Amino acid sequence: MKTKFLALAAGLMAATALASAPAQADVKIGLVGGVSGPIAAMAPAMIDAAQLAVQQVNEQGGIGDGETLSGVVGDSACNPQNGTDAATKAVNIEGVVGLVGPHCSGAVLAAAGSVTIPAGVVLVTPSGTSPEITGLEDNDTVFRTVPSDDYQGRALARTLKEQGYEKVAVAYLNNDYGTGLANAFRTEFADQLGGEITQFAAHEEGKASYRSNLAELAKGGADTLVIFDYGDGTGLTILRQALENGFFEKFVGGDGMKSDAVINELGAENLATFVASSPVGEASESLDVFNAAFTGVGGDPDAIFANTSYDAAFMLALALEKNGGQKDGLGAALRSISTGEGEPIMPGEWSKAKELIAAGTAIDYKGAAGDHNFDENGDVPGTFALFEVGSDGFEVLTQMK
Amino acid sequence: MEFLGLVNYALFMAIFIAIYALLALGLNIQWGFAGLFNAGIAGFFAVGAYTSAILTSPAAEGRLGGFELISPLGWIGAMIAAALVAWPIGKICLRFRSDYLAIASIGIAEIIRLVIKSEPALTNGARGIPGIPRPFGDLGYMESQVAYLIIVLAVLIAVYVLVERQFNAPWGRMMRAIRDNEDAAKAMGKDVEFRRLEAFIFGAALMGLGGALFAHFNRSITPEAIDPMVATFLVWIMLILGGSGNNRGAILGAAVVWIIWSVSEIATDQLPHEYAVQAKYIRLFLIGLMLQLVLRFRPEGLLPEPLRGDQRAAKSEADR
Numbered sequence: 001m002k003t004k005f006l007a008l009a010a011g012l013m014a015a016t017a018l019a020s021a022p023a024q025a026d027v028k029i030g031l032v033g034g035v036s037g038p039i040a041a042m043a044p045a046m047i048d049a050a051q052l053a054v055q056q057v058n059e060q061g062g063i064g065d066g067e068t069l070s071g072v073v074g075d076s077a078c079n080p081q082n083g084t085d086a087a088t089k090a091v092n093i094e095g096v097v098g099l100v101g102p103h104c105s106g107a108v109l110a111a112a113g114s115v116t117i118p119a120g121v122v123l124v125t126p127s128g129t130s131p132e133i134t135g136l137e138d139n140d141t142v143f144r145t146v147p148s149d150d151y152q153g154r155a156l157a158r159t160l161k162e163q164g165y166e167k168v169a170v171a172y173l174n175n176d177y178g179t180g181l182a183n184a185f186r187t188e189f190a191d192q193l194g195g196e197i198t199q200f201a202a203h204e205e206g207k208a209s210y211r212s213n214l215a216e217l218a219k220g221g222a223d224t225l226v227i228f229d230y231g232d233g234t235g236l237t238i239l240r241q242a243l244e245n246g247f248f249e250k251f252v253g254g255d256g257m258k259s260d261a262v263i264n265e266l267g268a269e270n271l272a273t274f275v276a277s278s279p280v281g282e283a284s285e286s287l288d289v290f291n292a293a294f295t296g297v298g299g300d301p302d303a304i305f306a307n308t309s310y311d312a313a314f315m316l317a318l319a320l321e322k323n324g325g326q327k328d329g330l331g332a333a334l335r336s337i338s339t340g341e342g343e344p345i346m347p348g349e350w351s352k353a354k355e356l357i358a359a360g361t362a363i364d365y366k367g368a369a370g371d372h373n374f375d376e377n378g379d380v381p382g383t384f385a386l387f388e389v390g391s392d393g394f395e396v397l398t399q400m401k
Numbered sequence: 402m403e404f405l406g407l408v409n410y411a412l413f414m415a416i417f418i419a420i421y422a423l424l425a426l427g428l429n430i431q432w433g434f435a436g437l438f439n440a441g442i443a444g445f446f447a448v449g450a451y452t453s454a455i456l457t458s459p460a461a462e463g464r465l466g467g468f469e470l471i472s473p474l475g476w477i478g479a480m481i482a483a484a485l486v487a488w489p490i491g492k493i494c495l496r497f498r499s500d501y502l503a504i505a506s507i508g509i510a511e512i513i514r515l516v517i518k519s520e521p522a523l524t525n526g527a528r529g530i531p532g533i534p535r536p537f538g539d540l541g542y543m544e545s546q547v548a549y550l551i552i553v554l555a556v557l558i559a560v561y562v563l564v565e566r567q568f569n570a571p572w573g574r575m576m577r578a579i580r581d582n583e584d585a586a587k588a589m590g591k592d593v594e595f596r597r598l599e600a601f602i603f604g605a606a607l608m609g610l611g612g613a614l615f616a617h618f619n620r621s622i623t624p625e626a627i628d629p630m631v632a633t634f635l636v637w638i639m640l641i642l643g644g645s646g647n648n649r650g651a652i653l654g655a656a657v658v659w660i661i662w663s664v665s666e667i668a669t670d671q672l673p674h675e676y677a678v679q680a681k682y683i684r685l686f687l688i689g690l691m692l693q694l695v696l697r698f699r700p701e702g703l704l705p706e707p708l709r710g711d712q713r714a715a716k717s718e719a720d721r
Binding site for chain 1: 403405406407409410413417519521525526527528529531532533535538541542545546615618619620621622623624625626628630631632662663666667670677678681682685
């Protein structure tokens with residue numbers, strides 16, 4: 001028994017003791033994301049996009065004097081326990097100078113609170129949308145390349161008001177995405193702008209029929225239904241049943257509703273009164289450049305948060321170049337490479353950026369997912385556009401402010 | 402990899418192990434000594450974490466809070482809240498036996514998670530509570546980790562000593578009697594229902610304390626932390642591997658499992674860079690494999706429950 005036990009223990013220890021000296025790289029950044037866990041389906045594309053940025057940097061001269069940049073992948077499993085563990089390893093064992101990720105807001109808050117803020121390491125999350133991240137006391141070390149949930153809800157409210165919508169009903173999916181958007185929308189539309197919200201109701205995912213919900217929503221006499229949901233899921237069912245039964249005349253969606261599934265399933269001719277908001281990154285030249293490059297390495301450019309992940313990694317690399325590969329002062333450097341003024345840099349233009357930085361010229365990164373000019377909290381305001389359904393799919397109706 | 406980095410990583414692991422050891426000790430009271438199959442650890446963990454967060458964090462618009470008590474009061478509050486939540490649950494569910502209790506407790510943990518997620522006025526809903534103070538959190542990175550480690554170790558040692566004392570007292574013998582032969586214990590005049598409830602509440606309070614220490618360490622708590630994988634099943638693996646019924650086993654199990662869980666990622670990072678993402682799944686496999694091996698070759702755990710009384714005499718007789 002004793003020998004068996006010892007053999008077992010030895011075997012287990014050996015499995016973990018394989019950790020020899022890590023591969024030598026000159027400058028490391030951590031790519032911490034929810035590889036296992038609830039967002040396991042989304043994480044690989046996000047990490048691949050960040051690795052694409054790393055690859056481009058190395059192909060075009062690396063950091064500083066030809067030093068290699070390397071991305072160390074860590075698994076935050078979308079929860080605080082593994083998020084802090086992965087961040088601690090990245091910072092202390094791998095010695096990274098900056099972190100892209102974690103992906104989920106809860107892991108971001110925990111990793112920032114217990115690891116990166118105390119250690120003074122810059123963290124850029126490509127997908128943590130919680131408004132709570134804004135308020136962290138972070139000594140200028142926590143940034144994100146994705147707008148907070150608050151922004152889109154508020155921008156949509158302002159735009160709808162401008163477009164003459166006065167009386168709406170709101171249906172939202174009961175999770176943090178739906179709730180966050182809906183609450184921000186309500187605050188701006190009803191409390192600030194004096195619009196009228198006749199009904200405001202959450203719904204659960206995956207039911208076969210939402211007719212009773214819709215009948216309830218229609219009671220206040222609003223002719224417009226605002227849906228914060230996903231267009232390839234429950235949101236589609238709601239939209240279809242609302243159209244079939246004529247509960248509402250006009251429909252508005254958040255970015256989740258701007259899905260081709262809606263057009264394919266319902267037909268463009270039935271969606272003349274449907275508009276949806278979405279980050280404007282979807283129409284910029286930078287995005288085309290990124291999409292081409294990402295497709296070139298076998299990635300799917302439509303994967304959610306792939307462009308924000310790429311931007312986070314590329315901007316971190318630009319900041320490192322500017323800061324001489326140093327950890328201290330990286331936050332300030334990150335701000336300085338995307339101020340809205342200076343020579344524009346597109347995704348992948350590393351050698352151009354490198355020359356300009358060496359020459360001391362100010363540069364301004366134009367990201368695939370937006371311009372990314374950070375505000376004082378390290379947030380990006382996010383620019384959105386309102387889309388309508390045209391003959392070739394979604395077309396920009398108006399910019400949102 | 403520099404020396405200071407290794408020290409920081411070791412400190413971090415030690416803090417996590419101590420927090421998980423508290424959860425495992427709580428479970429040991431329920432399962433190891435009273436035989437209650439509680440699969441809802443995450444629920445009590447969450448109640449403790451959120452209670453302490455609400456009691457100690459600064460005021461925020463739109464949710465309960467702003468009491469700004471000192472952390473130890475928050476921790477005591479967490480234990481009381483977890484115990485209070487455990488009381489009605491135990492009152493109802495402890496009438497179930499073994500697997501039925503497991504199913505009921507999984508359900509209850511899920512109810513607690515959903516309540517926390519959908520009651521913004523109480524817990525800030527899906528966004529969670531940030532800005533929880535960490536004692537000595539204003540010190541530098543390493544100093545603050547050392548200070549926190551000393552605090553959690555002090556708590557763990559105090560809890561260990563108290564629980565150990567309790568187990569060796571008549572109370573502990575009675576609990577084991579109830580676990581091993583309920584009818585006999587009843588015939589001896591023991592109030593089985595009440596004692597089970599006692600063990601359940603006692604264990605839940607420790608889980609709440611573990612949750613509170615976790616929230617203060619991360620300075621935030623979000624519903625994502627109440628994931629059954631890391632807050633319930635990992636604790637079960639720790640206890641089973643360490644040896645249920647043995648407090649030192651529970652602590653050792655927490656250490657072994659967490660070290661393997663965490664360090665195995667460094668090992669899998671040695672694989673070629675194109676497998677970096679796939680490699681992350683290996684450690685999930687490793688934990689499963691480890692549990693299988695332990696159950697196959699050493700079902701009583703690394704440190705089995707100490708033999709007592711007649712059994713010990715019989716064992717030493719046999720050895721002679």
